[in-house]
Amino acid sequence: MFYRENGQFKSSYRADQQIFPIAQDRIAILVLLLVAFIVVPLGVSDYWMRAILTPFLILSLAALGLNILVGYCGQISLGTGAFMAVGAYAAYNFQVRIDGMPLIASLLLGGLCATVIGVLFGIPSLRIKGLYLAVATLAAQFFTDWAFLRIQWFTNNSSSGSVSVAGLNVFGVPIESPVQKYLFCLIFVVVFALLAKNLVRSAIGREWMAMRDMDVAAAVIGIRPVYAKLTAFAVSSFIVGVAGALWGFVHLGAWEPAAFSIDRSFQLLFMVIIGGLGSIMGSFFGAAFIVLLPLFLNQLPGWLGFSISTALASHLETMIFGALIVFFLIVEPHGLARLWSTGKEKLRLWPFPH
Amino acid sequence: MGFFLETLFGGLMVGMLYSLIAIGFVLIYKASGVFNFAQGAMVLFAALAMARFAEWFPQWFGFESQVLANILAFIAAMGVMVIVAWLIERLALSKLVNQEGITLLMATLGIAYFLDGVGQTIFGNDIYKIDIGMPKEPLMVLQGTFQGGLLLSQEDLVAALVAAGLVVVLAIFFQKTATGRALRAVADDHQAAQSIGIPLKRIWVIVWSVAGFSALVAGIIWGSKLGVQFSLSLVALKALPVVILGGLTSIPGAIIGGLLIGVGEKLSEIYLGPMLGGGIEIWFAYVLALVFLLVRPQGLFGEKIIDRV
Numbered sequence: 117m118f119y120r121e122n123g124q125f126k127s128s129y130r131a132d133q134q135i136f137p138i139a140q141d142r143i144a145i146l147v148l149l150l151v152a153f154i155v156v157p158l159g160v161s162d163y164w165m166r167a168i169l170t171p172f173l174i175l176s177l178a179a180l181g182l183n184i185l186v187g188y189c190g191q192i193s194l195g196t197g198a199f200m201a202v203g204a205y206a207a208y209n210f211q212v213r214i215d216g217m218p219l220i221a222s223l224l225l226g227g228l229c230a231t232v233i234g235v236l237f238g239i240p241s242l243r244i245k246g247l248y249l250a251v252a253t254l255a256a257q258f259f260t261d262w263a264f265l266r267i268q269w270f271t272n273n274s275s276s277g278s279v280s281v282a283g284l285n286v287f288g289v290p291i292e293s294p295v296q297k298y299l300f301c302l303i304f305v306v307v308f309a310l311l312a313k314n315l316v317r318s319a320i321g322r323e324w325m326a327m328r329d330m331d332v333a334a335a336v337i338g339i340r341p342v343y344a345k346l347t348a349f350a351v352s353s354f355i356v357g358v359a360g361a362l363w364g365f366v367h368l369g370a371w372e373p374a375a376f377s378i379d380r381s382f383q384l385l386f387m388v389i390i391g392g393l394g395s396i397m398g399s400f401f402g403a404a405f406i407v408l409l410p411l412f413l414n415q416l417p418g419w420l421g422f423s424i425s426t427a428l429a430s431h432l433e434t435m436i437f438g439a440l441i442v443f444f445l446i447v448e449p450h451g452l453a454r455l456w457s458t459g460k461e462k463l464r465l466w467p468f469p470h
Numbered sequence: 471m472g473f474f475l476e477t478l479f480g481g482l483m484v485g486m487l488y489s490l491i492a493i494g495f496v497l498i499y500k501a502s503g504v505f506n507f508a509q510g511a512m513v514l515f516a517a518l519a520m521a522r523f524a525e526w527f528p529q530w531f532g533f534e535s536q537v538l539a540n541i542l543a544f545i546a547a548m549g550v551m552v553i554v555a556w557l558i559e560r561l562a563l564s565k566l567v568n569q570e571g572i573t574l575l576m577a578t579l580g581i582a583y584f585l586d587g588v589g590q591t592i593f594g595n596d597i598y599k600i601d602i603g604m605p606k607e608p609l610m611v612l613q614g615t616f617q618g619g620l621l622l623s624q625e626d627l628v629a630a631l632v633a634a635g636l637v638v639v640l641a642i643f644f645q646k647t648a649t650g651r652a653l654r655a656v657a658d659d660h661q662a663a664q665s666i667g668i669p670l671k672r673i674w675v676i677v678w679s680v681a682g683f684s685a686l687v688a689g690i691i692w693g694s695k696l697g698v699q700f701s702l703s704l705v706a707l708k709a710l711p712v713v714i715l716g717g718l719t720s721i722p723g724a725i726i727g728g729l730l731i732g733v734g735e736k737l738s739e740i741y742l743g744p745m746l747g748g749g750i751e752i753w754f755a756y757v758l759a760l761v762f763l764l765v766r767p768q769g770l771f772g773e774k775i776i777d778r779v
Contacts, residue, residue, distance in 0.1 A: 246575070254707070382579065428591060436582075
């Protein structure tokens with residue numbers, strides 16, 4: 117009754133092609149943004165800001181990047197952690213080696229380096245696909261793990277093997293407190309989400325989806341597989357690289373290759389599967405789910421009045437993740453995002469079922 | 471020369487162990503077209519079950535004999551693996567019949583996580599040992615030919631023999647029995663196999679049980695060498711490039727791929743490692759497989775089933 121497009125007429129192509137064609141959606145997004153930018157910084161404790169919201173935002177961004185590759189283009193990748201690491205270490209090198217390098221520029225350049233590596237490891241996708249490609253991307257994972265651990269140059273010859281950044285600031289504004297970090301990440305996420313959303317609606321996005329659905333047919337109708345796949349790798353690893361740089365710079369501050377291990381790659385893949393393959397919104401749902409689930413699992417025994425050891429809790433967590441992956445693949449292959457859109461569909465028809 | 475040969479043999483032996491795990495991958499792929507990411511988790515699970523049962527049974531039933539404990543534990547662990555196979559078929563795979571390969575791949579990733587969690591919850595997460603009485607002393611051979619002779623680990627030799635035996639048994643099973651034929655039919659085309667009356671469900675339970683069996687064997691051998699602990703499930707990540715190199719559908723490919731990777735890893739670590747900063751074992755296998763994929767996507771002995779893009 118409240119959520120439908122009746123009476124909302126469009127008189128121009130521009131209006132017809134906007135991202136959110138329904139006025140209620142636009143209002144909802146505006147409200148969401150206002151809450152995220154104004155209410156949350158005022159009303160949320162520093163702990164939540166630092167330990168939950170900032171990681172959530174950065175992981176959403178990484179999941180978004182991965183979703184472009186896996187969800188939209190159908191190229192499975194287990195090397196997301198590697199591309200995050202490339203972004204982080206490249207940004208670090210720009211930051212320490214070039215005097216007066218602006219923070220945003222080094223983050224974006226980190227993303228560009230990740231793009232180069234991503235395209236490089238995406239080249240095998242022109243000949244192989246599916247699980248073979250998964251193994252090829254695993255090669256990226258193991259190789260970068262090793263490179264950043266062993267090659268001293270990347271870490272600016274730090275003796276401990278870990279690198280750290282401090283004194284972040286953008287245009288003279290310091291990025292130090294949890295609120296500032298949160299807002300900084302939020303701006304990145306909003307901009308990239310908007311760009312990604314538009315990108316997947318555009319010609320190139322359609323090419324990716326055609327590639328994913330049936331590559332031979334796509335090639336027949338004139339889509340160049342090389343171009344489509346490599347752009348997907350490029351865009352995806354750019355976003356993932358920026359997310360990695362943010363993860364290192366803003367969230368961790370100091371890190372070593374273990375921060376971008378293969379577990380991170382799997383975690384991101386799970387976010388994409390649970391959130392929804394081929395959905396921008398889904399990346400956020402998935403990230404929220406995977407960031408919040410461990411917290412919930414840690415709290416749950418306390419609420420129920422018994423306690424479990426941390427080891428058991430972490431095993432339970434792995435178990436539940438595994439079970440959920442299978443569950444989602446069977447019951448709702450499109451993930452939480454599909455539940456969301458089903459809900460919206462129902463709401464449009466409400467109160468009449470048809 | 472002696473040192474080179476020793477490295478070579480060391481590599482061959484490690485490679486044999488990789489092959490053992492790789493065979494599990496190949497079995498499931500061959501017989502159901504599923505690339506089983508959970509093979510590593512199954513190896514860990516089986517080894518944990520074996521190690522813990524061998525520890526528990528003497529306490530529960532009050533006997534001393536290590537041999538008896540091992541035999542009972544082996545049977546029990548095998549039973550557990552069959553149950554696991556049945557549950558996987560029941561709860562996951564039967565619901566995903568005729569889905570795309572990629573969905574199945576991700577499902578096995580989920581299964582891997584689940585098994586890791588369950589295994590460590592039930593059996594604990596310390597380091598356990600499996601003692602099946604493998605000879606530990608190294609063997610000195612060819613003392614006359616080289617100065618200092620060649621040092622070979624007897625343990626590794628036994629492992630190699632076991633792997634060879636396993637391969638022979640599996641080859642006979644696949645080629646000569648009716649069940650093996652049915653397995654191959656299912657691998658070619660689920661729907662076609664189903665329509666000529668091959669019970670898909672039973673076949674999948676069988677093949678996952680067989681993979682569980684090979685996981686158990688691999689787990690016991692790795693476990694008695696290194697101890698049973700979580701890192702065992704990561705060894706399986708080493709077996710991935712092995713199957714890629716050898717070809718996904720070929721058991722001989724898994725063996726030769728394993729040997730190549732084992733040898734390549736050791737030799738590259740010794741001779742290339744110092745130039746590159748050491749520790750290149752971690753990625754050598756993957757990069758080798760990657761380069762190989764570009765040249766020959768189906769692997770050494772694989773069937774040409776990948777549709778080129």
